Structures are given as C-alpha cells and as structure tokens.
Amino acid sequence: MNKITNTRVFGLSSKLFSHFKTTIYIDRVSNMKEITTLVLLDLATVLREANLVALLDKLRLCKFHHHDYNFNDVKLNPDKIFWLCEGCK
Numbered sequence: 001m002n003k004i005t006n007t008r009v010f011g012l013s014s015k016l017f018s019h020f021k022t023t024i025y026i027d028r029v030s031n032m033k034e035i036t037t038l039v040l041l042d043l044a045t046v047l048r049e050a051n052l053v054a055l056l057d058k059l060r061l062c063k064f065h066h067h068d069y070n071f072n073d074v075k076l077n078p079d080k081i082f083w084l085c086e087g088c089k
C-alpha cells in the first residue's frame with residue numbers, strides 16, 4: 001500500500017534569509033497563511049538557538065508571501081519545493 005506523503009518542503013527567497021528550507025506537515029494546516037507562519041516559526045527557532053537576535057529583529061520586519069501557486073497546488077505536488085518570498089517588488 002502506498003504511503004501518502006504529508007510533508008512538503010518550503011524555501012525562502014529573501015535578501016537576508018535565502019535559501020532557508022524547512023519541511024512542513026501539511027495535514028495540520030488548511031491554508032497558505034498557516035504554512036507561512038510555520039515556516040517563519042522554524043526559521044525563528046533556528047535563529048534563536050544560535051542567538052542571532054539581530055537577525056530575529058530583521059525577520060520580524062519581513063512580510064513573506066507566495067505567488068503563482070496556492071494551497072491546492074501544494075497538496076497536489078508532494079515532490080516540489082515551494083518558495084515564499086519577500087522584497088521582490
């Protein structure tokens with residue numbers, strides 16, 4: 001029996017935080033806003049554990065978003081890396 005993969009890899013595109021990547025369990029979330037929050041929480045944890053407080057302050061100012069895909073695309077594409085970006089305009 002095939003095991004359904006419930007994780008997806010998300011990466012960041014950002015002046016300071018490229019190319020951070022983390023794996024998110026998508027059965028716990030229902031939209032892209034929740035995913036973005038979880039990805040940024042993972043990055044904040046990494047920065048906090050390394051005591052990079054100046055970068056944590058910078059992270060709080062970043063407004064990450066996604067384009068060209070939606071939550072349904074995330075669910076349908078288990079092998080794709082999905083990127084969140086900021087500062088792209």
Ligand SMILES: [Zn+2]
Nearest residue numbers: 065085086088
């Ligand atoms: Zn963008």
